[in-house]
Amino acid sequence: MPELPEVETVKRGLASILINKTIKSISHDTPKSFPNEQRLVEQFTYHASIILVERRGKGLIIQLSTGYTFLIHLKMTGQLVYVDSEIRFGAGHPNKSLVSSLPDRSTRVVFLFSDGSKLYFNDQRKFGWVKLLPTAVLNEDSFIKKLGPEPLEEDFTDEIFIKQIRRRNRTNVKAALLDQSVLAGVGNIYADESLWEVGLHPSQLVGDISDTKLKQLHKAVIDVLLLSISHGGSTNKNYVDAFGRKGSYMAFAKVFRREGKPCPRCGTEVNKLRVAGRGTHICPHCQILQKTKELTKK
DNA sequence: CACTTGACCTGTCCGC
DNA sequence: TGCGGACAGGTCAAGT
Numbered sequence: 001m002p003e004l005p006e007v008e009t010v011k012r013g014l015a016s017i018l019i020n021k022t023i024k025s026i027s028h029d030t031p032k033s034f035p036n037e038q039r040l041v042e043q044f045t046y047h048a049s050i051i052l053v054e055r056r057g058k059g060l061i062i063q064l065s066t067g068y069t070f071l072i073h074l075k076m077t078g079q080l081v082y083v084d085s086e087i088r089f090g091a092g093h094p095n096k097s098l099v100s101s102l103p104d105r106s107t108r109v110v111f112l113f114s115d116g117s118k119l120y121f122n123d124q125r126k127f128g129w130v131k132l133l134p135t136a137v138l139n140e141d142s143f144i145k146k147l148g149p150e151p152l153e154e155d156f157t158d159e160i161f162i163k164q165i166r167r168r169n170r171t172n173v174k175a176a177l178l179d180q181s182v183l184a185g186v187g188n189i190y191a192d193e194s195l196w197e198v199g200l201h202p203s204q205l206v207g208d209i210s211d212t213k214l215k216q217l218h219k220a221v222i223d224v225l226l227l228s229i230s231h232g233g234s235t236n237k238n239y240v241d242a243f244g245r246k247g248s249y250m251a252f253a254k255v256f257r258r259e260g261k262p263c264p265r266c267g268t269e270v271n272k273l274r275v276a277g278r279g280t281h282i283c284p285h286c287q288i289l290q291k292t293k294e295l296t297k298k
Numbered sequence: 299c300a301c302t303t304g305a306c307c308t309g310t311c312c313g314c
Numbered sequence: 315t316g317c318g319g320a321c322a323g324g325t326c327a328a329g330t
Contacts, residue, residue, distance in 0.1 A: 004325065033306090058324075075324050077308080106308085125307045127324065141327085180325080187323055236323055237310095277303065279304060279321075 004185030005228035013242025015053040033108035044068040057184030078128035085116030095244025163219040174202035175276035255281040
């Protein structure tokens with residue numbers, strides 16, 4: 001589920017309400033979702049306050065006053081949903097039905113704050129996790145360490161993008177976009193959408209794509225991510241933001257999950273195929289696989 | 299080494 | 315209805 005725009009939306013929501021809150025206690029069900037020593041959790045998170053909420057790629061970072069930090073990955077079905085204390089919650093909540101049914105069978109971790117509010121980490125498939133680690137070694141975490149540049153940072157130029165993606169010259173462009181060490185945050189939805197924007201077939205080898213085309217792709221990736229953030233991300237199935245709200249980008253998707261429907265550019269029926277082991281959506285008219293050219297022969 | 303394929307889980311949908 | 319299989323936004327470990 002959550003790719004960069006969804007995680008960014010959750011991050012903004014959490015940043016708006018969690019800063020300066022104090023954690024009272026934390027409960028969890030399976031250690032797979034919360035792989036932390038109870039002793040450390042109690043020592044460094046109970047009575048700690050939240051000083052910063054950040055995002056890196058598809059990872060969420062919640063920094064505490066004690067020098068410890070939560071690193072959270074939502075993977076496919078994770079949600080982080082904030083619920084105010086009983087008194088102030090209730091009428092007017094954007095997703096009252098979801099929020100009033102929590103915790104539910106997918107709830108893996110519950111953060112209880114000193115003011116009575118709660119943050120639920122729900123994750124149907126148990127792929128996601130909430131890891132506690134010293135802030136000082138956050139950048140040495142195996143997940144963080146592998147991440148490539150942030151696509152929405154100012155210094156993510158087309159030169160940087162080309163340099164990064166050319167490391168995967170011998171693989172197809174979709175797999176390259178999904179590689180978090182090339183750039184951080186693109187997943188299946190936005191890979192398909194970006195490739196449609198520039199008329200690239202997802203199976204095209206990176207080595208066969210010109211720098212000119214890669215510059216267009218660089219712009220398309222950024223534009224698509226920004227557009228999605230402006231609509232609160234994509235709710236394909238499970239995704240909700242910190243307040244339980246769904247994202248509306250799917251209404252703007254050009255090809256993703258639109259198989260059988262007309263391409264918004266030319267009217268040809270959108271096809272679904274399998275590339276890089278993932279369900280992949282293309283317009284077979286706009287996105288034609290080009291023949292192998294010079295670049296790979298060297 | 300670079301790249302591809304399964305595995306990790308649960309739920310849902312589709313065909314028989 | 316019920317059952318088996320394929321599939322789902324992501325990442326790893328294993329395999330080639």
